Amino acid sequence: xxxxxxxxxxxxxxxxxxxxxxxxxxxxxxxxxxxxxxxxxxxxxxxxxxxxxxxxxxxxxxxxxxxxxxxxxxxxxxxxxxxxxxxxxxxxxxxxxxxxxxxxxxxxxxxxxxxxxxxxxxxxxxxxxxxxxxxxxxxxxxxxxxxxxxxxxxxxxxxxxxxxxxxxx
Amino acid sequence: xxxxxxxxxxxxxxxxxxxxxxxxxxxxxxxxxxxxxxxxxxxxxxxxxxxxxxxxxxxxxxxxxxxxxxxxxxxxxxxxxxxxxxxxxxxxxxxxxxxxxxxxxxxxxxxxxxxxxxxxxxxxxxxxxxxxxxxxxxxxxxxxxxxxxxxxxxxxxxxxxxxxxxxxxxxxxxxxxxxxxxxx
Numbered sequence: 497x498x499x500x501x502x503x504x505x506x507x508x509x510x511x512x513x514x515x516x517x518x519x520x521x522x523x524x525x526x527x528x529x530x531x532x533x534x535x536x537x538x539x540x541x542x543x544x545x546x547x548x549x550x551x552x553x554x555x556x557x558x559x560x561x562x563x564x565x566x567x568x569x570x571x572x573x574x575x576x577x578x579x580x581x582x583x584x585x586x587x588x589x590x591x592x593x594x595x596x597x598x599x600x601x602x603x604x605x606x607x608x609x610x611x612x613x614x615x616x617x618x619x620x621x622x623x624x625x626x627x628x629x630x631x632x633x634x635x636x637x638x639x640x641x642x643x644x645x646x647x648x649x650x651x652x653x654x655x656x657x658x659x660x661x662x663x664x665x
Numbered sequence: 666x667x668x669x670x671x672x673x674x675x676x677x678x679x680x681x682x683x684x685x686x687x688x689x690x691x692x693x694x695x696x697x698x699x700x701x702x703x704x705x706x707x708x709x710x711x712x713x714x715x716x717x718x719x720x721x722x723x724x725x726x727x728x729x730x731x732x733x734x735x736x737x738x739x740x741x742x743x744x745x746x747x748x749x750x751x752x753x754x755x756x757x758x759x760x761x762x763x764x765x766x767x768x769x770x771x772x773x774x775x776x777x778x779x780x781x782x783x784x785x786x787x788x789x790x791x792x793x794x795x796x797x798x799x800x801x802x803x804x805x806x807x808x809x810x811x812x813x814x815x816x817x818x819x820x821x822x823x824x825x826x827x828x829x830x831x832x833x834x835x836x837x838x839x840x841x842x843x844x845x846x847x848x849x
Contacts, residue, residue, distance in 0.1 A: 591734040
């Protein structure tokens with residue numbers, strides 16, 4: 497994938513590309529690196545902002561589906577440009593049981609790597625990436641910002657990975 | 666991996682479902698709902714009105730979609746509705762739950778069960794043994810797979826209704842479904 501200049505409209509990374517590694521804070525004293533999760537499928541859910549109505553619904557929905565994600569061997573990570581204290585308040589308010597990562601400083605750096613930073617708004621796209629256990633992007637989807645993309649695409653992608661694994665055995 | 670738009674109901678309506686109205690009605694309205702969700706509460710009288718206006722042309726199906734982390738009583742309410750269903754009192758319980766959305770604690774659920782003449786022991790067992798939890802979860806997952814992203818979500822003859830949930834919009838979607846059944 498060619499390096500994009502910041503001013504250009506983002507081109508989200510597509511399947512078949514290695515997922516760029518990153519390390520971000522989930523709380524003031526804890527970080528998560530993508531490479532820590534090597535060997536596990538990862539769902540990256542970029543969303544524009546904590547507490548904005550649609551994100552709330554989207555994250556609340558994923559929160560309820562965690563058992564299915566777990567059954568399919570995947571770790572869900574939410575990512576926005578909000579800081580750790582905002583994430584803490586949002587997590588508490590919605591009883592979220594998965595990590596929210598702060599793409600806060602330098603702002604949106606990870607979103608830029610994935611081609612989903614919205615320069616004009618200073619937030620990220622509402623974008624989903626399913627990363628396979630070897631670190632390759634298996635599926636990606638960018639939803640219109642105001643529309644909750646749901647979970648069907650993620651589940652179908654994870655099931656695709658699971659059947660591929662089966663096939664190799 | 667292409668997703669259909671608007672999404673379609675993946676789990677067809679069958680004997681497992683709670684159906685209100687004429688069983689072979691040409692139009693099926695399916696709702697995925699949460700008894701503690703205020704928007705579902707507002708939608709319930711709209712559904713009643715539409716059922717009345719459509720008469721034998723429409724059958725209505727309700728499936729559970731409790732967002733349990735946001736609505737702490739929603740799952741027990743759904744389980745109790747299913748328990749009432751096992752005693753042929755599903756819709757009576759359904760209506761009471763929607764009328765009392767702000768009072769869904771366990772003792773209240775037991776009171777409502779008594780009102781619709783479901784044995785208290787059946788409710789107690791449903792809540793301690795979670796007899797109907799699997800069924801509720803099956804409803805929930807069928808919704809997720811069908812493009813239910815929040816509540817309430819309606820499907821008219823299997824197609825997700827993306828318009829607003831009011832009488833005019835739902836009736837228009839139903840009228841369009843009737844026309845397309847007639848034409849095909």
